[in-house]
Amino acid sequence: MKIMKRILLIALILVAGYIIVDIGRYFVYPDITSLKKSRPAKTAFMEHREEQWLKKGIKKKIKNSWVPLSRISPYLLKAVIIAEDDKFWSHEGFDFEAMQKALEKDIKKKKFQAGGSTISQQLAKNLYLSPSKNPVRKIKEAILTWRLEQNLTKRRIIELYLNVAELGDGIFGIEAAALNHYGKHAAELSPREAATLASILPNPRRYTPDGNSRYVENQSERIYQIMVRRGIVIPEFDEVINETQSENDIDVEDQKIKDKEKPEGS
Incomplete structure (x- = not known):
């Protein structure tokens, strides 16, 4: 009996030691x-998706194109x-009020869903x-969030996040998402498109900007209306811009048709 207790104690010490070393290394690595x-070059999340595809025998490639913050729509x-x-610009990596609310929800649902993460926390996880x-992760x-906030500017953190965040199955970064979903560059995204893309971030493999999800519709409208209330978007101006873009698209399509109809050599 004593031998079994000793073995169990040694096993517990070894497990505890492994966990401490495994966690502690993230203070320097x-x-x-x-x-x-x-x-x-490639994030942990990208590698995770590739491993999933490999296990399922799916031949697919990660879509990701880097763009500097200056080439991303300010609306986005x-x-x-x-x-x-x-509270991104004011906190130091953690929004404790949001974390408390998320924890209360987890307790009610009796599930550990770990919500309330800041952009800095999401970046640490994605990278x-x-x-x-789980609690260990x-x-x-x-630890990684604290190190990101200590070593990088807020501007750099948001730039990294917008370039590595998952925005579709195998689609990472806002440039790849804008091209895939809207056929335009990230710099050209309208307020409505920006709000829609932002709304799918919680679950980008379940929700799509071009789907018929009531969640995406409601969430994107909520984000858009907040932008309006804060003076980020002026609805009348937004409507004029959208009309102009639509007219330009029609003109381009008309020109393509005319070019095709031209006889060769003319």
């Missing part, structure tokens, strides 16, 4: 300072912050961790 100037930037982390939801995420 990976090299976050390199993100000040360099862009990540505002919409994402409203949707995901409205270095798996999508799994959340501790790692907290």
Whole structure:
């Protein structure tokens, strides 16, 4: 009996030691300072998706195109912050009020869903961790979030996030999402398009901007109306811009038809 207790005690000590070392290494690894100037080649989330496809025998490639913050629609930037982390510019990586509310919801549902994450926390998870939801991963995420906030500017954090966030099955980053869903560059996104893309961030593989989801419709409208109330969007001006874009699209299509109808050599 004593031998079994000793074995059990040693096993517990070894497990505890492994967990401590596994968590503790994130205080020094990976090299976050390199993100000040360099862009990540491939994130942990991208690798996770590729592993899923490989297991299922799906031949698919990650879609991702890097763009600087200056080439991303300011409407998109505002919409994402409203949707995901409205206190982004003022907090130091954690929104404790949002975390408390999420925890209360988890207790009521008797599920650990780990909501209330800030953009900084989501970036840490996307870059270095798996999508799994467990307390150990959340501790790692907290350490990495603290290091991101200590080493990078807010501008750099949001730039990285917008370039690596998942916005569709295998679609990462706002440029790839804008091209895939709207056939335009991230800089050209309208307020409505920006609000719609921001609304799918919580579950980009379930929701799509071009679907018939009531959630996407309601959430995108909520984000858009907040932008209107804050003076980010002037509805009348937005309508004029959309009408002009539609007219330009029609003109381009008409020109293409005329070009096709021209006899050769003319």
